[in-house]
Amino acid sequence: MSVNCSDEEAKNAFLAQVRIKVISRLIELAKQYPSMCNKVNVRECFQSVKVDLKACKTTSRKKRSADGFDVDIKVEIPVVSPIVTDSSEPAKKVRTETVLQEDIHTQKTEYSSQVMPLHLLYSTYVGKKLTCANGTIPNDNNEMCEACKEGTYHDTTMDVCKKCPRNFYQNSTGQTSCKACPGPVNIYTLSDGSTSESQCVGNHD
Incomplete structure (x- = not known):
């Protein structure tokens, strides 16, 4: 799935796919860090996740290849505990900010899919x-x-x-x-x- 900056419907579809992948990753993280979500149905903790397109620009590719698009995505995650504990090391406390930033860096492929190839060039996490x-x-x-x-x-x-x-x-x-x-x-x-x-x-x- 390619993102056409001039096609509003395509952009919305792209953001919807990103949101699905982000929620999926958060649910997986909540399994490892149970204190990240205190609800029985973990999915309920992340239903208010918001994904917005901050910027979208065309990037030139090599000849015989279609132009691509660089996008700047902003993801808002609902307030969770700033400190979480790893289920494998209950005595160890970790900052949620650190957990999310590390996951973004080390699990880039998990934020993509075959129908929505997403190549993360860089990422930052800003805690509330x-x-x-x-x-x-x-x-x-x-x-x-x-x-x-x-x-x-x-x-x-x-x-x-x-x-x-x-x-x-x-x-x-x-x-x-x-x-x-x-x-x-x-x-x-x-x-x-x-x-x-x-x-x-x-x-x-």
Whole structure:
């Protein structure tokens, strides 16, 4: 099946075939990573998958060969857990983003078929990003923002909560920095992640 950029019906048929293949791959992945879908009928998790054609252009081929078409496809996958576990290694947690990107790269032929030859030249995966205010980060389900806990601060560059380093503490939640032990005597802490000024001590062995 060739894609004619000027034929709207052909483009829609092409996108419908791509959607079928994408859903098929997601169902297979959900078997390996059960936490990707919490429904008994796995197919229900991916019925809202959307496939759109971002760009389509004609590419010249060699003589005696028909022109081809390069297409830029955008696939929107419904929100799933950002962290999944492999059924063969239940203790191992993997980012869903990593699973999908690796599958796109290593299983390219599975996204094609004999009636719809699709040659993936490159692909990128952009996970849904929840925007949170400073001092907060997305929770594990990527559904809401949670404040960094006491003893931690929000590293806005990495967008993670980090423990306060030694000789610093933080007794409030949702902060972007830690407080230095005041001194002049009690200027040390014995570990990272101190939550109170009372954990600042004078002796540092």
